[in-house]
Amino acid sequence: MSEERMNITTVDVCPCGLVMHQGDEDDYDTGGAESGICCPDCGNEKFTTVQQLQAELHTTAKQIGWLKGDKARLSKSIQVRDNAITALIEVHEAELATANAENEHLCNTIDATRQDMADMRAGTPEGKLLEAKGTCTWRFREPFDGDEAWDAECGATWTFIEGGLKDNGAVFCLKCGRLIKEIRPDKESDHE
Numbered sequence: 004m005s006e007e008r009m010n011i012t013t014v015d016v017c018p019c020g021l022v023m024h025q026g027d028e029d030d031y032d033t034g035g036a037e038s039g040i041c042c043p044d045c046g047n048e049k050f051t052t053v054q055q056l057q058a059e060l061h062t063t064a065k066q067i068g069w070l071k072g073d074k075a076r077l078s079k080s081i082q083v084r085d086n087a088i089t090a091l092i093e094v095h096e097a098e099l100a101t102a103n104a105e106n107e108h109l110c111n112t113i114d115a116t117r118q119d120m121a122d123m124r125a126g127t128p129e130g131k132l133l134e135a136k137g138t139c140t141w142r143f144r145e146p147f148d149g150d151e152a153w154d155a156e157c158g159a160t161w162t163f164i165e166g167g168l169k170d171n172g173a174v175f176c177l178k179c180g181r182l183i184k185e186i187r188p189d190k191e192s193d194h195e
């Protein structure tokens with residue numbers, strides 16, 4: 004064994020795992036080595052000193068630090084994008100709901116018009132009257148002073164002692180004689 008003390012610059016590490024001290028020539032082999040010395044276990048001639056390994060470790064640690072920073076920045080930008088997408092979806096869902104409500108209202112109107120046209124074509128008494136005079140819209144009003152009331156298009160307000168239009172067999176407006184077209188708030192959308 005050499006008297007020279009080992010330090011990180013004089014200790015060679017072979018990829019095979021063997022550790023050799025540069026101050027002790029007995030640690031190395033020479034047989035067939037192009038550079039003069041080789042690892043006695045595996046014949047490899049390229050060694051790395053502990054100092055070089057330490058430097059590599061330091062570089063690797065630095066790179067890990069950068070990668071962590073990149074990851075944090077990336078996570079943040081992903082979060083920002085996710086929030087933007089969520090907000091966009093909410094806006095679109097609200098627009099869709101509004102469009103659906105408008106569409107439903109339109110469909111109801113079309114259905115009512117179709118029924119009117121069917122009545123006219125069928126030549127029923129109601130249809131004939133509708134054709135001749137049209138309809139009078141009776142809009143249901145929230146109960147006032149305990150009474151249910153309807154505001155007629157022709158300018159009159161009607162109440163029944165009990166029940167609604169159908170219960171009382173009301174088909175024609177009592178003032179203008181046209182066919183009653185009943186509108187109740189719960190059957191109409193807010194756009195009416």
Ligand SMILES: [Zn+2]
Binds near residue numbers: 043044047
């Ligand atoms: Zn070796």
Ligand SMILES: [Zn+2]
Binds near residue numbers: 139
């Ligand atoms: Zn009327």
